[in-house]
Amino acid sequence: MNRDWIATARTLSEALPYLQRYSNAVVVVKFGGNAMGDDKAMEEFARDIVLMKQVGMHPVVCHGGGPMINDLLGRLGIESRFVRGKRVTTKETVEVVEMVLSGLVNKRIVQAINDAGGRAVGISGKDDDMMVCEADDPELGFVGRPVEMNVQIIRDLSGAGMIPVIAPVATGMEDNETFNVNGDTAAGAIAGALQADRLLLLTDVAGVKNAAGEVVTQLSPDQARSMIADGQISGGMIPKTETALKAIEEGVRAVVILDGRRPNACLLELFTEDGAGSIIRSTEPRVKPRGLRQGESGL
Numbered sequence: 001m002n003r004d005w006i007a008t009a010r011t012l013s014e015a016l017p018y019l020q021r022y023s024n025a026v027v028v029v030k031f032g033g034n035a036m037g038d039d040k041a042m043e044e045f046a047r048d049i050v051l052m053k054q055v056g057m058h059p060v061v062c063h064g065g066g067p068m069i070n071d072l073l074g075r076l077g078i079e080s081r082f083v084r085g086k087r088v089t090t091k092e093t094v095e096v097v098e099m100v101l102s103g104l105v106n107k108r109i110v111q112a113i114n115d116a117g118g119r120a121v122g123i124s125g126k127d128d129d130m131m132v133c134e135a136d137d138p139e140l141g142f143v144g145r146p147v148e149m150n151v152q153i154i155r156d157l158s159g160a161g162m163i164p165v166i167a168p169v170a171t172g173m174e175d176n177e178t179f180n181v182n183g184d185t186a187a188g189a190i191a192g193a194l195q196a197d198r199l200l201l202l203t204d205v206a207g208v209k210n211a212a213g214e215v216v217t218q219l220s221p222d223q224a225r226s227m228i229a230d231g232q233i234s235g236g237m238i239p240k241t242e243t244a245l246k247a248i249e250e251g252v253r254a255v256v257i258l259d260g261r262r263p264n265a266c267l268l269e270l271f272t273e274d275g276a277g278s279i280i281r282s283t284e285p286r287v288k289p290r291g292l293r294q295g296e297s298g299l
């Protein structure tokens with residue numbers, strides 16, 4: 001027998017406890033623009049998501065697309081400016097943000113998942129008023145902070161065998177404004193509202209690094225907070241870590257920040273003993289155990 005096949009069979013066998021553990025688990029995956037890479041990387045990501053669905057999990061994809069927005073804004077002669085990792089968004093910018101995220105990026109991911117044999121449906125926070133926002137900070141303009149979540153549409157799509165793919169664009173509470181929501185913030189709010197078992201934040205670094213540049217594989221919320229306070233965590237990693245902390249407070253079991261450019265990043269995290277990246281989870285004992293046992297519905 002060919003050695004490769006023996007290795008494949010062993011890998012599948014070793015994955016059994018994880019497949020059982022995650023049966024019915026709700027896993028929100030944030031696919032950052034920097035993690036997207038080329039068509040091959042997109043294809044691999046899509047295969048991971050379809051495999052997760054195939055083995056009985058409920059993957060929900062929420063994506064970013066910052067570099068793609070920068071690109072189109074640049075071509076239109078509009079400068080990109082960020083404050084604490086979030087884009088300063090004018091009325092003019094928000095139109096471009098919606099075109100890029102709800103159009104180009106969302107449909108690219110939907111198409112990749114469908115090509116891999118899944119049934120992806122692309123929506124944004126606007127659909128069914130799933131995510132309603134208010135202005136996050138006057139300095140940022142049309143950047144939204146989710147204040148009301150109606151995630152039944154996600155449950156309905158997922159329960160019917162589909163894979164929701166969500167663009168982080170949302171409606172405002174007043175005047176029907178359009179808000180640009182940071183992709184991490186949106187994914188965290190969705191994971192919190194779904195009481196997800198895992199939130200995976202896919203980015204372009206191996207995980208949260210300390211001052212020496214080493215990846216910290218396990219972080220408590222207190223450690224993460226002090227790394228933001230002392231500047232070890234900066235830029236785009238700030239909204240990511242803040243999202244993780246908030247999601248855990250809202251009841252998400254664990255949040256993992258990992259390199260989405262690594263082949264099979266999601267599978268490595270979910271189905272191997274060592275996992276991947278940095279895992280942040282509460283040190284508090286859970287009030288009510290929930291979710292991961294076989295036969296129990298995660299939705």
Ligand SMILES: Nc1ncnc2c1ncn2[C@@H]1O[C@H](COP(=O)(O)OP(=O)(O)O)[C@@H](O)[C@H]1O
Nearest residue numbers: 032033034203204205208209232233234236237
């Ligand atoms: N402590 C840290 N550990 C890892 N990355 C960090 C840290 N502090 C800042 N960063 C930066 O955060 C970036 C990830 O954020 P961002 O570029 O917004 O990702 P994405 O587009 O995937 O959401 C990394 O590429 C890195 O430059």
Ligand SMILES: CC(=O)N[C@@H](CCC(=O)OP(=O)(O)O)C(=O)O
Nearest residue numbers: 032033064065066086087182183
């Ligand atoms: C408010 C805010 O910053 N919104 C982000 C939305 C896209 C995003 O989050 O993209 P990445 O995940 O690829 O960084 C932006 O305009 O770039």
